[in-house]
Amino acid sequence: MASKLLVDIHTHVYLPRYAALLRSRSAVPFIRSSATHDGKLDERLLILDHEPSGGRPVGPQYWDREEKLKFMDKHGIDVSVVSTANPWLDFLPASQAHTLAAELNEDLEEYCSTSPNVQDVPIRRLYGFGLLPLVPEITTASLLDTVKQVSKLPHLRGLIMGTRGVGKGLDDMALDPIWAAIEAAGLVVFIHPHYGVDAKAWGDMDNGHVLPLALGFPFETTIATTRLILSGVLDRFPSLRLLLAHSGGTLPQLSSRLASCIDHDPVVASRLKHDARYYLGKLYVDAVAYGPEELGFVSDVIARSGRYEAGTSDFKAANRSLGSQRMLFGTDHPFFPPLSSTEKWKSVVENSEAIDAVQGWSQADKDGVRGGNAISLFNLAE
Template identity: 40%
Template sequence: MAPTPIVDIHTHIYPTTYLTLLRSRTEVPYLLDLPNKSAPPRLIILPSDDDPALPAHQRGRPIDSSYSSINQKLDFMKTHDIHTSVISLANPWLDFLSPEEGYQWAEKVNNEIEDICSTSQNSLYAFATLPLSAPSRSIVAAIECLYLLPHMRGVVLGTTGLSQGLDDPALEPVWSALESAKLLIFLHPHYGLPSSVYGPRASEYGHVLPLALGFPMETTIAFTRMWLSGVFDRHPKLKVLIAHAGGTIPFLSGRVNSCVQHERHFPEHEYGGRGPKRDLKEVLRENVWLDAVVYSPTSVKAAVEIVGKDRVLFGTDHPFFPPLEEGREEWMSVETNVQAVTEAFGDDKQGVTKVLGGNAIELLELNVAGAG
């Protein structure tokens, strides 16, 4: 029997329609073209990037053709023996649009990504983008339209929801629609923590503090608020894939549970519990999957310990974190993730196979040749 193909469930793209949108803007987020026309434009993605005191070529991050070229993504997959990728629009998605614009741009982006996937011979599937700045009825309509896009396997979702967080009661129609459609939610950070927590020297460290620490804590807080508000009590079939192995959820879940049990402001349930009716451990084991984009066998082990080896999925975060050496085809970031998975499981070859591809094929019902 052939080994299970490798499936990359955390890989991004900025399609042409989205780049056109960013280039039309002058406020964060936007594309900044440099005077040197041969240099790639800079994506001004965080408020801290929009600093006029910095030279243009030092603001944001460079966005070269690897962020939009499907041929380059397929070449990347071939180089790293990745059989199938589930692509998603990279942050900041469409959260910044006005309510009037959101639905139309979501439709444009999703249709373009569907067209890309439809010509890939099952090499590409996708997570759709939702118009979260639009009224909830428009968001629900966008979810219902995904039935017409056969390569969509879920939705990518930021941590702010409708701008008030994932414990916002206004999200109830959205949770209901996603649960009914049996669509996976790929929960991904973007906004990080308030810039003040990084201190006055933060600019000296580039994006290290926001990406390494801000993103994981943002994700942890967003999911915990979602659970605390009873979302998984009201929507027990909701499915959530959390980026970057759940942030710090595997490490802090016990502490969170303990704090809930000792919090007297929560009403006591008839069976004696406090807070959400469903225990956090139960929700993590029944509603949650984690990706393995953590670059460390210790972190992969923690993810497996908290959700089980059937619920951890391989990812690369392509096209972010490219090779450090010019001309190198293999990406250190990808090799580190593969190595982390193989080292975490040791002699458990079945566990490695599941994480690298088998779990994604089963969860997302991917039509992958040779998957049997």
């Protein structure tokens, strides 16, 4: 039964064509290749400045489809909606980014369309988020061309994008034609961080990657999404479907503070049709939060959004079950692997157990977060 499937919507791949590009480079982002003392190939991925330990070890799990399927089988995942991992095409000149986006979208379609079906269900095991060549100096025509391409590739059901847009952020008015095209095509936009915040905020102590990843990534998502809300994008494109990584960062926690600040700033208050808290109910978030209390809180914030629609005076208690309908399971594979190949991935187990332990979610709610919501959002049962 499709509604009982486990669907992973936050899972990445570095397609072979993309990995080859990274191997050809010598500055971040790149893959550094060297030989170990016993003559074996050692490849290290560096996608962030100051990567600890000289980069993360990479291997077939980053690009081999069979490795992705093995990971899915090991963890009981029926379907994955796969996305190219950060930093996407951000580091390329416009002409190269446009060409490579088209090629990688075709590659991802092939990766997904030739995957097996879920047993006894007419659904492929792999679907994908396409790439947009969102780089400075790209033309609107090039971006619209790529949206059209992705919308015609049957196994690509959305687009992944970072937070920089074409250089000025996602609230850049120059992106309005792109949002309009994405909305019209019915594609889901997965907003994912890469740059974090100013590294000076982390101080001088060596804390590895903990602060940039645990705090910098979600803060980046929070800022980018807040700017989108403040710019009126969700008013101008009310059917736009945005999916936020890492459970929306800190936006759920800070949404009432945001609303209060807007109320006291007439420039912004006059720009928006609704209280800022209303817009959180227009968003989707992954359930990559690792704890049941965090997931429950996020679902509460989403659930209460209706009371903040302009003209509404109904302030009844939020229905946590309602909020769960905008939350979707994710793993962040292939990052943070276990130390032993025989172990299940701790991050996957923690996220799965967190969904099970949320107080106030029915079994149907939990099944929805695990897969039913994704089946509906991405029209996978078609």
